[in-house]
Each structure stands twice: as structure tokens, then as C-alpha cells.
Amino acid sequence: MASKKWVAMLLAGGQGSRLGELTSGLAKPAVPFGGKYRIIDFPLSNCTHSGIDTVGVLTQYQPHLLNDYVGNGKVWDLDSDFGGVSVLPPYKGKDGGEWYKGTANAVYQNIQYIDRYNPENVLIISGDHIYKMDYSQMLAYHIEKRSQATIAVIQVPWQEASRFGIMNTNDNQKITEFDEKPEYPKSNLASMGVYLFNWKTLRSYLIEDERDLTSDHDFGKNIIPNMLEDRKHLYAYHFEGYWKDVGTVESLWEAHMDLLEVNPQFQLDDPDWKVFARNANHPPHYIGEEAVIKQSLTNEGCMIYGTVEHSVLSYNVQVGYNTTIKDSVIMPNVHIGDNVHIERAIIDSNCVIEDGAVIGNSNPSAKITLIGEGQTITSTNQKKITNI
């Protein structure tokens, strides 16, 4: 039987309810990011750069757009006859079938898919993080340590540690404890949601977990603690670099603002690590006679006549005369009229912001204003800016 060194399973199923209106019509990994990308482009490009040629994308909420977007995978060089990228929604077989009950159950339900490639190892990644990571280095580490499961970890600020799965390790990086969202974390080494398992080992744990009716069928809550209990060899793999969970409106906005630093920690313009994305095919953007653009990212198809400061404009955004956009993220195909003021806001795709509208709040402690997809904002139903 043909076999693969490894395959990746990308957990793209999250409903993303914390992203509010951004995910009302699409799965979280399909949310636009960085002006021309979608969140899923980052893990998929990581796979390509790491030499992974087989990726299963596990999804169940609003799969259409994601399915369409991933297509046959040719954008990421993942169009291949044996392997490539496959979108895997839940399905019914002769023994029935059901909704994915948890991250582990989602992989359990696709054991047949993985078995087909007979891989030595399986990489589990998630579709809602922004980072650039060479998984092949993690694989080398995993092999060197003779690890049965390797978990990528990153140091997070202590005050945030209780939001994450926290790893406690010995001097040899062997994991001794795994606390899922602990109230009193013993370390600040957070799981990045990137797991590398020996497939035979994982396979048996998934089957066992499925039989456990009390289980949440979750990697962090069940599979990894069970493996630790059985004294399996689990190792932490330290990642240094930018990594951001963009699961909330605030963190999505922050991740965009991070891109606008003078020397950003996370660079989109690294020629050795291009992030691949479906091309929306627009001409270069046009900057008008009176336009002012400072400290911003702009994409193809934009027509800009106003002022854009410290903001990210996605492709095909129109910005009218005497309009000011500050500290904001404008998603694709948004039309913004004249005399508009937008500050500290995310405007989702296909919105129309009519002349004279005012959106946002300049107070740095206020919440980021989110305008959901396809809305029309007139100057009368404006979301007022305060503290100007």
C-alpha cells in the first residue's frame, strides 16, 4: 500500500460565534484577513512550505464558501492525484453518521480518509490562527525525540495563560501535565493547537475515546490527558515567532494592527514564505489626486480619494472624497462614500457606507465597532463616534 510520511488534518469547523456577525454567513477559517487572504490561507500555506501534500479540511458550519474557496487546492499546489486537499464535512455511512461532536471525534470520523494514505504521523492544525510555521522542523524534532505526540507551544503573557491549554514540562521538554484553560496556570507555555501524533497511537486513542460516553471527544480535554495518564511520550515543541488566535473581533482587529507596525513581527511580504491565496483578479489600485495614505496596507482594485491612516483596505474598496479612515479594517468590496468618518472599526465585505456616515469610537478602551456583511450604513443610522 502506498504510504505517506505524514498528512495534515485542519480543524476548520469552528462556528466562530465569538466573531459575531463576521461568521454569520461563513465558517471562521473563511473570514478575510490581511486585505487579500482568508484565515485558512495561513495554515494551508504553512503546509505547502513544509512539504505536506495531503490535507484534510474538517468542516461543518457554513461549508459552502470554504469548500468553494479551497477548490481543488491548486492555489496552494495541493492539486494532486493521490492526496492534495479534501474538504471533509460529516457524512452518513452504512453504520450511520453524525455531526462532529468535538475535535477528536471529527478526526475519528475520518479515520478511513487517513488510513487511505497509511501515514506514519498525523499533524493536527486549526484554521483560526495567524502564523508562519515550518512544520517539517517540528516533524524532525518529533522523530528525534521518538515522541508519540508532540505539541507546539508558545510563551504567552502570564495574565492570558488561563485562556489556553497550558503545558508543564520537565527539563527534557517532556510534557508532564496538560491543563486545559487552568484557573491557576503553573506555566505560561500555551498550546498553539498544533499537534503531531504517531498515527497508530492516535488511531487507537481515537477509537477508545469514541467508546467513552463521558468524553467531550476533544484533543485538549480528553486525548492528550489520556495519553499522559498512560505515560506515553509527549513532548513540547517550542515555537518562536508570531502566533495569534483571531477568534474574537478584538483579536482579529489587533492582528491587523500588528501588520501595520513599522517593522511588523509578522510579515506578509517575506519572499521566501509567500502566503498563497485565491486571486480576486483586480487591476492595481488607484490613488486619487487628493488622497492621503499613511501607514496602511492597500490591495488591488481599490480606488482611493480620501484619507486612510493606519488601516488595512482589502481588495476592491472604494473610498470617497473627504472621507477619513483610521485604525480600521475594511473587508473586500466595500463602498465608502464622501465625507465619511470611520475609526477603530471592522467593516465586513460588501457593505455600503453612504455619504456622511460616522462609524466607530476613538476611545482606545472602547470595543471595536463591527459592521456585519452586506449592510448599508446611512448618515442617519450612523454608529456614532464618541470622545473626539
Add this chain to the structure above:
Amino acid sequence: MGNVLGLINLINEKQYLKELTTHRNIASVPFGGRYRLIDFTMSNFINADISLVAVFPKERYLSLMDHLGSGKEWNLDRRSGGLFILPPIQPHESSMGDMKQFHNHLSFFERVNADTVIISPGNHVCKMDYNEILAFHRENQADITVVYKDFYDGAVEKLIYHQCIVNEDGNVTDINLFNVPQAGDHISLETYVISKSLFIDLIKKCAANEEYNFLKDAVKANLHCLNVKGYHFTGDLPFIHSIESFHASNMKFLNPQTLKSFFSEEWSVFTKIKHEPPAKYGQSSNVKNSLVANGCDIEGTVENSILFRGVKVKKGAIVKNSIIMQKGEIEEGAIVENVIADKEVRITKAKKAVGENEPLVIKKAEVI
């Protein structure tokens, strides 16, 4: 409606764009911040649902091959139809004429599943609706349809245009080869519709007579015995025949109306994808009336200019009335005015590059 073969004929190209055509043919000269000239013809075919395209290059076609690749960006990587690149078989024969090269590839025409051929050169920046021209061709039961456009441009230095004489019935009665076009003249766009069988016929007949020029030996020589119709193209199409006209026709795209008319939701212009990140504007950037492609990084001043993908304009640098092609770098304090900089040109710190009477062309990868 039958199957149509789109034929892009680059055999008659003259390399009149100076340094821009030293290492590449005209069809692959970069244009409009993101495109190559051939993208417009390729996209016209795709927009007309013509999915069988053959390109006949003559020389210097490495960059063209690289650009077109498997044709996937134009959706031409397919099992049936798709993209064919048919270069000269005998290099010394390529100068004999287009019909010679067509004859050398006769088996391609015989084998290919098409009944009609649309021939177009690879250097027209225009939106041309080939379905409309096909309908005109069929309605008139023409043997050959010749597409022409009225000339209202400036002086032409090189004799590269042919004038069509078209009578009231729309019949082409004469063709003046290589003339000096006057205002109002009907200039042949070297774009034709012809049935495949007649085309093959003419290729064979010409070969037998050792005649190898399609326009002269197949069209003009047969005006008296074939039904040759003129199709009057009235859309936008800048005549590009010199560095000045190349510069000016690029600059036309700084008009938002022109931009919108060329690139709309209904009409896509496709090109090779480079996966460039968004363009980055720094705190000190000052950009007016310009077209900027993705991957650019701008900290300086840019006015009335076109920046291709991945151009860097450093702090204090000034770029005016210029075209900077892919990966150009304008360093601190440099001044660039009225320039066409080919790919990967670098203007170093505080240096000046200014075109006086005509645009200054800086050749590929040159460092100033």
C-alpha cells in the same frame, strides 16, 4: 455555433520598443502595473468563451513562455482545447513570414477541433468582443473579416500600419501596406476571422507559390475573388508604436473612467498570479494620481505614475510621470521623472534619472 480557435500571431512583430524589447517580444512587454500586453488578447478570448488558443511566437519568447505557463491563469489548462505554443520549427524560416510558420504547423490546424479561426496580434490593449465580430462574420457570410479602426493618433515613426480601403457595403477593396497613417484612415488591426478550411487552403496555396505573408499573399491578393468584409472597431485602443505612445497609453490608465471601463465585474483581464502581499504605505508616503500594484512598499513621493508589483520607493525619493516595472527600487532621495524603468531597475541614493524630451528608458536590472 462551432468551435473557435484563437490564434495569437506574434510572427509579424517588429521590436520597436527599444530596450523594452531587447530580451522579450512585444507581446510580453509589461503594461498597466500588473499585466503584459498579451494578457488583453488572451482575456478577450476567455471573455468570449474561446478555450482553444494557439500562440505563434517568432523570437525572444522565453519570457512569454514563462508568463503563459500552462495557461492556468486563463483557465486554459484543460483536457479538451487549452493553450498551445507553436514556435518556429526552423529558426531561419521564421523571418520568411507568418504563413511559413503556419505551414510548418499545418498538422496542428488539420488536427484541431475548430471550424473558425480568429487571428489577432499580441499587442492590442483593448476590450474586443470577439463574439460580436464572429456574428458579423457569419451574418455577412464573409470569407474573411478584417477588423479595422480609425486612426486619430500622433505621428508614427515606423512604418508598421496597413490601411484598409472599405467601401459603403463594408467590403474591403484595397489594403495599403506599410503606409503613413493619416487622421481618419482605417488602420488594419491585423485581426481577422476566417473559416479553418479556407485558412488551411490559403496556407497550402501560398506555400505552393512560395508566398508566406498572410495579409499580403492571402488577404490582399484575394480581395477580388473572396468576400472580404471590414469590421469597424470603435472601442478604446491606444496605438502603441513607439516609446512615447507606450508611455502615453499607460498613462491613460490613470484616468479612473478608463480604468473602470477596462476592468469591470463583467470583463476580467487575467494575468499571471504572483501572490504578492498588499501594498504597504509608510508614515512618510505621499502618493497622488497613481496606479499601484500589490507588493509595493512606498515611503516616498509618487505622482502621476504607475508602479508594478513589488516596487520599493524609499523615504525622500520622488517618482513623477514614470512607469516603474516589477521589483524596481528607488532609494532615498533619488529623483525619477519621465522614466520607463524596466524590471528590477535600481536608482541608488540621491541619483537623478530624468527623461527630457521623450521618456527615458532604463533597461532591465540596470543600476543607476
